Amino acid sequence: MTGKRFFRSGLLFIGMTLITACVNPQPKTNLLSDKDMVATSVVLTVSAEGTMAAFNAVMAQLTQNAQVSPPQPAQPLPPAQPTQPPPPSQPTAALQPTSTTLALQPTAGLPPPQFPSPIPTPTLGGSQFHSSGKDKFIYYRDCFDLDEGITSAGVDNRCEFTFGPGADASGSTLEFIPNPPAAFAFSGVFMSEPGFANCQGSTKLSSQTDPNIAIMGYYVCFVTREGRYGWMYFKTMDPVNGMVFDWVTYQ
DSSP: OHHHHHHHHHHHHHHHHHHHHHHSOOOGGGSOOHHHHHHHHHHHHHHHHHHHHHHHHHHHHHHHHHOOOOOOOOOOOOOOOOOOOOOOOOOOOOOOOOOOOOOOOOOTTSOOOOOOOOOOOOEETTEEEEEEEEEEEEETTEEEETTTTEEEESOOTTOSEEEEEOSOTTSOOEEEEEOTTOEEOTTSOBSSOOOHHHHHTOSOOBOOOEEEEOOTTOEEEEEOTTSOEEEEEEEEEETTTEEEEEEEEEO
C-alpha cells in the first residue's frame, strides 16, 4: 500500500507540474529541461516499480502465513446404544401373619390381679333360667315376683304369691295365697329337684289358697302370671318373721 501511494504521489506531482507549466508559461530557465523531466520520470518509475515489487512480496508472504488449513469434517457421532430394559421386578412374597402370645408378667412386689370367672347360665331340661336365687328371705305378708325375683311389701299384682303363718299352733305350717293366674302344685310335690319337663307337665297346678300347709323340705312346681314354669324349694321358716326358700324360673 505504501508503494502505490508513493507512485500515485509522484504521478500527481508530475501532472500538476505540467499543468502549471502550460497555464503559466515561465522562462525556460525556470523549468526543468526535457532531459531532467525524463530522468525524473525514469527514477520515479523505477522507484515505484521497486516499491510495488517489495509490496507484492510482503503481501505474498502474509497471504501464505494467513492460509488456514481447510476445516476438517466433523466426525460422526457413534450410534446410540439401545437402552437395556430394567429386569422384571420380583413379586413380593405375601406377609404371613405372626401369631405371638404375650404372657403378662406380674409386677414385682405386687400380686397378680385376680379376675372372677364368668358365671355360666344354668340350663335344665334344655331351657335357660329367666330368674333364680338361693336362700331368699321374705317377711310374712310381703309378696314375691317369681318372674323377676323382686319382693314387694303388701299386695302387688306383679307378684305370684303372698303368705303368712299357718293356722297350726305348732308354727310349722304356712298360709299360702297364690295370685291368679299364677298356680302351684302343692298336691304334687317332689323330694328332689324337678326338671323343666316335670313342672311343665304337672297336672296338680292350682291357684287355690291353702291356709295350713306343711311344706318345708319339699320342691313345688309353679307357673307364673306370665306363663313361665319353675319350682320353689321351701327350706326353713320363722313363725314370727317369715321364711327362706330357693327358686328357679325357666325361660
